[in-house]
Amino acid sequence: MRVxxxxxxxxxxxxxxxDMIKRACAMFDKVIVAVLINADKQACFSxxxxxxxxxxxxxxxxxxxxxxxxxxxxxxxxxxxxxxCAVVRGLxxxxxxxxxxxxxxxxxxxxxxxxxxxxxxQSEYMYLSSGTVKQVAALGGDITGxxxxxxxxxxxxxxxxKN
Amino acid sequence: MRVxxxxxxxxxxxxxxxDMIKRACAMFDKVIVAVLINADKQACFSxxxxxxxxxxxxxxxxxxxxxxxxxxxxxxxxxxxxxxCAVVRGLxxxxxxxxxxxxxxxxxxxxxxxxxxxxxxQSEYMYLSSGTVKQVAALGGDITGxxxxxxxxxxxxxxxxKN
Amino acid sequence: MRVxxxxxxxxxxxxxxxDMIKRACAMFDKVIVAVLINADKQACFSxxxxxxxxxxxxxxxxxxxxxxxxxxxxxxxxxxxxxxCAVVRGLxxxxxxxxxxxxxxxxxxxxxxxxxxxxxxQSEYMYLSSGTVKQVAALGGDITGxxxxxxxxxxxxxxxxKN
Amino acid sequence: MRVxxxxxxxxxxxxxxxDMIKRACAMFDKVIVAVLINADKQACFSxxxxxxxxxxxxxxxxxxxxxxxxxxxxxxxxxxxxxxCAVVRGLxxxxxxxxxxxxxxxxxxxxxxxxxxxxxxQSEYMYLSSGTVKQVAALGGDITGxxxxxxxxxxxxxxxxKN
Amino acid sequence: MRVxxxxxxxxxxxxxxxDMIKRACAMFDKVIVAVLINADKQACFSxxxxxxxxxxxxxxxxxxxxxxxxxxxxxxxxxxxxxxCAVVRGLxxxxxxxxxxxxxxxxxxxxxxxxxxxxxxQSEYMYLSSGTVKQVAALGGDITGxxxxxxxxxxxxxxxxKN
Amino acid sequence: MRVxxxxxxxxxxxxxxxDMIKRACAMFDKVIVAVLINADKQACFSxxxxxxxxxxxxxxxxxxxxxxxxxxxxxxxxxxxxxxCAVVRGLxxxxxxxxxxxxxxxxxxxxxxxxxxxxxxQSEYMYLSSGTVKQVAALGGDITGxxxxxxxxxxxxxxxxKN
Numbered sequence: 019m020r021v022x023x024x025x026x027x028x029x030x031x032x033x034x035x036x037d038m039i040k041r042a043c044a045m046f047d048k049v050i051v052a053v054l055i056n057a058d059k060q061a062c063f064s065x066x067x068x069x070x071x072x073x074x075x076x077x078x079x080x081x082x083x084x085x086x087x088x089x090x091x092x093x094x095x096x097x098x099x100x101x102x103c104a105v106v107r108g109l110x111x112x113x114x115x116x117x118x119x120x121x122x123x124x125x126x127x128x129x130x131x132x133x134x135x136x137x138x139x140q141s142e143y144m145y146l147s148s149g150t151v152k153q154v155a156a157l158g159g160d161i162t163g164x165x166x167x168x169x170x171x172x173x174x175x176x177x178x179x180k181n
Numbered sequence: 182m183r184v185x186x187x188x189x190x191x192x193x194x195x196x197x198x199x200d201m202i203k204r205a206c207a208m209f210d211k212v213i214v215a216v217l218i219n220a221d222k223q224a225c226f227s228x229x230x231x232x233x234x235x236x237x238x239x240x241x242x243x244x245x246x247x248x249x250x251x252x253x254x255x256x257x258x259x260x261x262x263x264x265x266c267a268v269v270r271g272l273x274x275x276x277x278x279x280x281x282x283x284x285x286x287x288x289x290x291x292x293x294x295x296x297x298x299x300x301x302x303q304s305e306y307m308y309l310s311s312g313t314v315k316q317v318a319a320l321g322g323d324i325t326g327x328x329x330x331x332x333x334x335x336x337x338x339x340x341x342x343k344n
Numbered sequence: 345m346r347v348x349x350x351x352x353x354x355x356x357x358x359x360x361x362x363d364m365i366k367r368a369c370a371m372f373d374k375v376i377v378a379v380l381i382n383a384d385k386q387a388c389f390s391x392x393x394x395x396x397x398x399x400x401x402x403x404x405x406x407x408x409x410x411x412x413x414x415x416x417x418x419x420x421x422x423x424x425x426x427x428x429c430a431v432v433r434g435l436x437x438x439x440x441x442x443x444x445x446x447x448x449x450x451x452x453x454x455x456x457x458x459x460x461x462x463x464x465x466q467s468e469y470m471y472l473s474s475g476t477v478k479q480v481a482a483l484g485g486d487i488t489g490x491x492x493x494x495x496x497x498x499x500x501x502x503x504x505x506k507n
Numbered sequence: 508m509r510v511x512x513x514x515x516x517x518x519x520x521x522x523x524x525x526d527m528i529k530r531a532c533a534m535f536d537k538v539i540v541a542v543l544i545n546a547d548k549q550a551c552f553s554x555x556x557x558x559x560x561x562x563x564x565x566x567x568x569x570x571x572x573x574x575x576x577x578x579x580x581x582x583x584x585x586x587x588x589x590x591x592c593a594v595v596r597g598l599x600x601x602x603x604x605x606x607x608x609x610x611x612x613x614x615x616x617x618x619x620x621x622x623x624x625x626x627x628x629q630s631e632y633m634y635l636s637s638g639t640v641k642q643v644a645a646l647g648g649d650i651t652g653x654x655x656x657x658x659x660x661x662x663x664x665x666x667x668x669k670n
Numbered sequence: 671m672r673v674x675x676x677x678x679x680x681x682x683x684x685x686x687x688x689d690m691i692k693r694a695c696a697m698f699d700k701v702i703v704a705v706l707i708n709a710d711k712q713a714c715f716s717x718x719x720x721x722x723x724x725x726x727x728x729x730x731x732x733x734x735x736x737x738x739x740x741x742x743x744x745x746x747x748x749x750x751x752x753x754x755c756a757v758v759r760g761l762x763x764x765x766x767x768x769x770x771x772x773x774x775x776x777x778x779x780x781x782x783x784x785x786x787x788x789x790x791x792q793s794e795y796m797y798l799s800s801g802t803v804k805q806v807a808a809l810g811g812d813i814t815g816x817x818x819x820x821x822x823x824x825x826x827x828x829x830x831x832k833n
Numbered sequence: 834m835r836v837x838x839x840x841x842x843x844x845x846x847x848x849x850x851x852d853m854i855k856r857a858c859a860m861f862d863k864v865i866v867a868v869l870i871n872a873d874k875q876a877c878f879s880x881x882x883x884x885x886x887x888x889x890x891x892x893x894x895x896x897x898x899x900x901x902x903x904x905x906x907x908x909x910x911x912x913x914x915x916x917x918c919a920v921v922r923g924l925x926x927x928x929x930x931x932x933x934x935x936x937x938x939x940x941x942x943x944x945x946x947x948x949x950x951x952x953x954x955q956s957e958y959m960y961l962s963s964g965t966v967k968q969v970a971a972l973g974g975d976i977t978g979x980x981x982x983x984x985x986x987x988x989x990x991x992x993x994x995k996n
Contacts, residue, residue, distance in 0.1 A: 020534070041622055045509070045593060092809040104534060109625070111279040115604055116763040120797040122627045128811050133530055136598070136625035138611045141467045145283040157255045159291050183371070204459055208346070208430060267371060272462070274768040278441055285464045296367055299435070299462035301448045304956045308772040320744045322780050418972040437605040442926040446960040454974050471609040483581045485617050600931040630793045634935040646907045648943050672860070693948055697835070697919060756860060761951070767930055774953045785856055788924070788951035790937045 021102040022046035022135075025093055028053050028068045029061045030173055031075055032151055032165055034108070034143030040081060041137055042106045048083050050100055051076075055090040062152055062176065075166035094129035104133040110144050152177065184265040185209035185298075188256055191216050191231045192224045193336055194238055195314055195328050197271070197306030203244060204300055205269045211246050213263055214239075218253040225315055225339065238329035257292035267296040273307050315340065347428040348372035348461075351419055354379050354394045355387045356499055357401055358477055358491055360434070360469030366407060367463055368432045374409050376426055377402075381416040388478055388502065401492035420455035430459040436470050478503065510591040511535035511624075514582055517542050517557045518550045519662055520564055521640055521654050523597070523632030529570060530626055531595045537572050539589055540565075544579040551641055551665065564655035583618035593622040599633050641666065673754040674698035674787075677745055680705050680720045681713045682825055683727055684803055684817055686760070686795030692733060693789055694758045700735050702752055703728075707742040714804055714828065727818035746781035756785040762796050804829065836917040837861035837950075840908055843868050843883045844876045845988055846890055847966055847980055849923070849958030855896060856952055857921045863898050865915055866891075870905040877967055877991065890981035909944035919948040925959050967992065 022042055028035060028051070042049045053068050063071070065088050072086045089096040097105060105125065107118055122134035139146075151164050155177035165173055185205055191198060191214070205212045216231050226234070228251050235249045252259040260268060268288065270281055285297035302309075314327050318340035328336055348368055354361060354377070368375045379394050389397070391414050398412045415422040423431060431451065433444055448460035465472075477490050481503035491499055511531055517524060517540070531538045542557050552560070554577050561575045578585040586594060594614065596607055611623035628635075640653050644666035654662060674694055680687060680703070694701045705720050715723070717740050724738045741748040749757060757777065759770055774786035791798075803816050807829035817825055837857055843850060843866070857864045868883050878886070880903050887901045904911040912920060920940065922933055937949035954961075966979050970992035980988055 045622060045624065092806070092811045094811065095809075109604075109608075111282070115598075119598075119627050119763070120799070120802065123630055123797045124802055124806065126629070127815070128806065133534060134627065135534065136627075138608050138623065138625075140615070141470055141612055144467055144470065145286045147283070150283065150287055154255070154287065154291070157253075157258075159255045159257065163290070208459060208461065272441075272445075274771070278435075282435075282464050286467055289466070296371060297464065298371065299464075301445050301460065301462075303452070304449055304959055307956055307959065308775045310772070313772065313776055317744070317776065317780070320747075322744045322746065326779070416972075418969070418974045420974065421972075437608070445926070446962070446965065449960045450965055450969065453978070454969065471612045473609070476609065476613055480581070480613065480617070483579075483584075485581045485583065489616070600934070630796055633793055633796065634938045636935070639935065639939055643907070643939065643943070646910075648907045648909065652942070697948060697950065761930075761934075767924075771924075771953050775956055778955070785860060786953065787860065788953075790934050790949065790951075792941070793938055 019047040020104070021048045021050065021100060022104045022106045023050045023052050023093070023097055023100065023102045024106045025052045025054055025089075027056070027059070027061065027148065028072060029063050029148050030068060030151065030165060030169065031071050032143070032146050032148055033163070034110075034139055034146045036075055036079055036166060037140055037143055038106070038108045038137055039076065039084060040079060043081050043083050045135075046083070046104070046106075048085060049106070050085045050087050050102065052096065053086070053088040054093075055088055057090075067172075071166075071169045071172070074168045078166060078168050092128060094125045094132060097132045098129055102132065104135050107134060107136050108139050109136045110139045110147070182210040183267070184211045184213065184263060185267045185269045186213045186215050186256070186260055186263060186265045187269045188215045188217055188252075188259075190219070190222070190224065190311065191235060192226050192311050193231060193314065193328060193332065194234050195306070195309050195311055196326070197273075197302055197309045199238055199242055199329060200303055200306055201269070201271045201300055202239065202247060203242060206244050206246050208298075209246070209267070209269075211248060212269070213248045213250050213265065215259065216249075216251040217256075218251055220253075230335075234329075234332045234335070237331045241329060241331050255291060257288045257295060260288075260295045261292055265295065267298050270297060270299050271302050272299045273302045273310070345373040346430070347374045347376065347426060348430045348432045349376045349378050349419070349423055349426065349428045350432045351378045351380055351415075351422075353382070353385070353387065353474065354398060355389050355474050356394060356477065356491060356495065357397050358469070358472050358474055359489070360436075360465055360472045362401055362405055362492060363466055363469055364432070364434045364463055365402065365410060366405060369407050369409050371461075372409070372430070372432075374411060375432070376411045376413050376428065378419075378422065379412075379414040380419075381414055383416075393498075397492075397495045397498070400494045404492060404494050418454060420451050420458060423458045424455055428458065430461050433460060433462050434465050435462045436465045436473070508536040509593070510537045510539065510589060511593045511595045512539045512541050512582070512586055512589065512591045513595045514541045514543055514578075514585075516545070516548070516550065516637065517561060518552050518637050519557060519640065519654060519658065520560050521632070521635050521637055522652070523599075523628055523635045525564055525568055525655060526629055526632055527595070527597045527626055528565065528573060529568060532570050532572050534624075535572070535593070535595075537574060538595070539574045539576050539591065541585065542575070542577040543582075544577055546579075556661075560655075560658045560661070563657045567655060567657050581617060583614045583621060586621045587618055591621065593624050596623060596625050597628050598625045599628045599636075671699040672756070673700045673702065673752060674756045674758045675702045675704050675745070675749055675752060675754045676758045677704045677706055677741075677748075679708070679711070679713065679800065680724060681715050681800050682720060682803065682817060682821065683723050684795070684798050684800055685815065686762075686791055686798045688727055688731055688818060689792055689795055690758070690760045690789055691728065691736060692731060695733050695735050697787075698735070698756070698758075700737060701758070702737045702739050702754065704748065705738070705740040706745075707740055709742075719824075723818075723821045723824070726820045730818060730820050744780060746777045746784060749777075749784045750781055754784065756787050759786060759788050760791050761788045762791045762799075834862040835919070836863045836865065836915060837919045837921045838865045838867050838908070838912055838915060838917045839921045840867045840869055840904070840911075842871070842874070842876065842963065843887060844878050844963050845883060845966065845980060845984065846886050847958070847961050847963055848978070849925075849954055849961045851890055851894055851981060852955055852958055853921070853923045853952055854891065854899060855894060858896050858898050860950075861898070861919070861921075863900060864921070865900045865902050865917065867911065868901075868903040869908075870903055872905075882987075886981075886984045886987070889983045893981060893983050907943060909940045909947060912940075912947045913944055917947065919950050922949060922951050923954050924951045925954045925962070
């Protein structure tokens with residue numbers, strides 16, 4: 019069984035992430051969507067909120083061979099524990115490129131059995147990021163088409179409360 | 182009447198900004214230089230100082246069809262209120278590119294009637310930024326040729342007081 | 345009256361070009377779509393075919409303040425003869441960037457009164473080029489959604505005859 | 508059974524290609540290395556020579572779930588005929604990026620069931636290309652470490668005869 | 671005597687830095703490795719620790735024409751005081767490019783007699799940074815091959831104590 | 834004695850090249866400007882014309898520690914014969930980057946004792962290339978400020994005769 023890991027902050031999950039998960043699920047027997055617990059980075063939503071958003075969005079999208087998890091520590095070690103052969107990453111734009119390469123090569127050093135495979139974003143999601151979603155929501159803009167419908171109101175509420 | 186908006190932090194305005202404003206003023210009937218009020222970002226100069234610097238520098242440059250303003254909230258909404266048909270942005274280097282594209286495409290989503298148009302920096306201003314100006318001034322370097330003469334001393338004073 | 349020039353090979357015109365022309369026409373009083381006569385570059389369609397394709401596609405799109413022309417020689421000189429204040433160019437991807445900057449700065453040197461303004465491609469046209477259209481058509485692929493419907497069959501016929 | 512296609516010119520195959528094939532073979536049940544028959548592009552080695560080089564190099568590398576083939580026409584159609592779910596491409600450097608994205612998005616349009624997945628080159632092969640190999644060999648340089656040992660002499664002979 | 675300066679944070683020094691220093695030492699009569707005292711940036715190791723790491727690593731590497739120093743203020747002024755004709759910088763990836771160019775052009779403005787020369791990273795160090803080293807060490811990963819052996823344990827201890 | 838080689842086509846030499854040569858001459862005891870004899874590439878000026886242009890331009894610029902030569906074959910071998918420790922290259926823009934890195938890493942493989950060092954173009958020459966010069970001259974544009982005055986008329990004459 020080939021297991022792929024799709025790691026990220028998912029703060030919050032966007033329609034671009036969901037598209038990526040769907041496509042990864044067609045390439046692997048199982049895909050683990052792994053929310054990174056990063057103490058250093060200031061998040062907008064808690065780990066459990068982010069996991070709940072993923073669950074709601076993926077249930078809506080009717081994907082079966084997907085598992086939602088969270089992890090801390092080295093991705094290379096986590097992949098080993100999960101018997102994953104690959105990490106899946108999306109490439110949106112050239113500015114992602116150098117960072118992603120650095121991570122892929124570092125992970126290959128730390129776990130030579132783990133591959134990093136990249137998918138390109140669909141063109142309509144190419145410039146969509148969690149950061150944009152939060153910024154637009156915080157300024158009262160319409161985030162329809164940016165995030166799954168089922169979590170849209172939760173994101174808006176949080177943004178309103180925060181400000 | 183075609184109105185263009187040139188938004189930015191202008192913290193502080195540089196000769197590169199002034200050049201961009203001049204060129205935008207030749208393309209539009211009116212250009213609104215709009216200082217972004219961003220609570221999240223730590224600024225060196227206050228909104229009113231930045232607007233005063235712009236006024237002094239633009240008076241010196243004898244540009245008539247320009248208006249100085251400040252705004253918060255979504256740029257797409259601000260442009261609608263101002264009946265602007267376009268946002269003007271300068272592209273200096275490749276690293277500006279992805280961010281600017283993301284903003285342009287997001288703004289097009291939020292306000293389909295608003296266009297983003299890009300000008301290239303003149304080559305002598307290509308690597309000039311407000312950040313460089315502040316860094317050089319803070320370290321006691323000479324910022325002549327980086328900022329309008331009329332505000333140079335104010336910037337130096339602020340940098341000295343800050344350290 | 346502000347006149348903008350949109351120069352290019354248009355070999356053949358794509359839906360990405362048409363989108364760009366529409367948006368340029370909202371920014372200028374008149375836009376001249378100028379087909380570059382380039383003796384060095386091997387073209388697929390003749391200048392008159394390319395101009396006819398543009399006419400058909402623009403009539404279909406109901407744009408009024410547009411003029412179709414062809415030119416050879418320096419763009420900077422052509423713009424001067426046409427009293428144009430700006431050249432309009434689309435930026436699709438980072439790889440366009442350096443070439444376009446070089447051209448913009450060279451043209452500024454040769455004609456300081458002429459500005460180059462850039463629009464970003466819409467995301468659905470971001471990776472569409474005349475080259476892709478010809479390649480896909482030549483290999484028997486479906487070019488629907490790549491070029492205006494009204495010229496699609498002409499492009500396919502040419503590709504078939506050529507092979 | 509998940510089938511991946513690794514298309515290319517392989518003119519000639521390099522150690523970078525072999526590394527990519529090995530890694531793709533760990534991700535798919537079968538990998539088809541597909542030599543593109545491109546009438547337009549001047550090749551150094553014939554299709555049959557290039558396929559023989561691949562066979563020799565892959566036999567040496569003891570990879571089993573690989574098949575060598577050649578194709579012309581649209582990659583999207585070829586993949587459909589071969590029941591392949593994915594095209595595999597290596598990304599070496601930023602300059603590959605835009606071209607590869609354009610191809611990936613065009614192929615997705617032409618065959619929505621086909622995915623393009625990218626692997627990063629290992630750092631030692633990051634700047635290795637068939638073009639470099641041919642250029643170095645033609646100028647009498649040492650291509651050890653650039654191509655599989657078993658085909659090295661053939662490449663050198665060709666380069667000598669050609670000049 | 672031609673003196674070159676290799677400035678940086680060196681927080682901590684990596685094998686990529688050591689390689690760059692060796693190569694710079696072959697090009698200049700003396701190379702000053704200059705640790706930047708930057709009050710704004712949160713460092714992991716103190717200036718004296720970073721200088722000690724450099725000393726240990728360079729002693730191990732048997733380089734003679736090198737001097738270790740620290741500085742604050744403008745690099746352009748520091749170079750003048752040290753009678754250095756050049757600043758040496760490594761370029762790893764495209765994302766370094768724009769920042770390095772901006773610095774090089776700004777420094778040329780501030781000190782026209784000072785040149786900036788760039789070396790490319792060796793391919794095995796191309797994606798290695800002090801940031802990666804600290805991140806991997808903090809998460810308990812193996813940093814062998816990333817930093818000089820002689821300082822490896824010190825870096826690990828610091829990372830453990832910090833967490 | 835440290836010898837640097839500045840290789841290129843110089844078809845024809847531009848003011849950007851001259852600036853680079855001056856700066857390289859301050860870093861090395863001797864700089865060899867080496868015109869590449871490339872049978873594959875269609876040149877506008879002959880090797881002897883290009884060398885004469887270099888001689889005229891460098892005499893005008895009063896540089897002493899420079900030698901003009903031509904070479905074919907591998908640059909790595911030529912540098913060895915000339916006892917050069919470094920190859921000097923100018924980086925103008927991001928699009929130069931990947932190609933230059935590939936060359937630098939390949940040359941390091943072929944001749945480990947030879948370094949490649951990069952200078953940034955001055956901002957006024959950043960977008961100037963021999964190709965632009967020829968294109969502007971061929972179309973009757975003014976190339977003042979692009980090439981040394983002393984060879985300007987020769988370049989114009991050639992361009993006129995060619996067309």
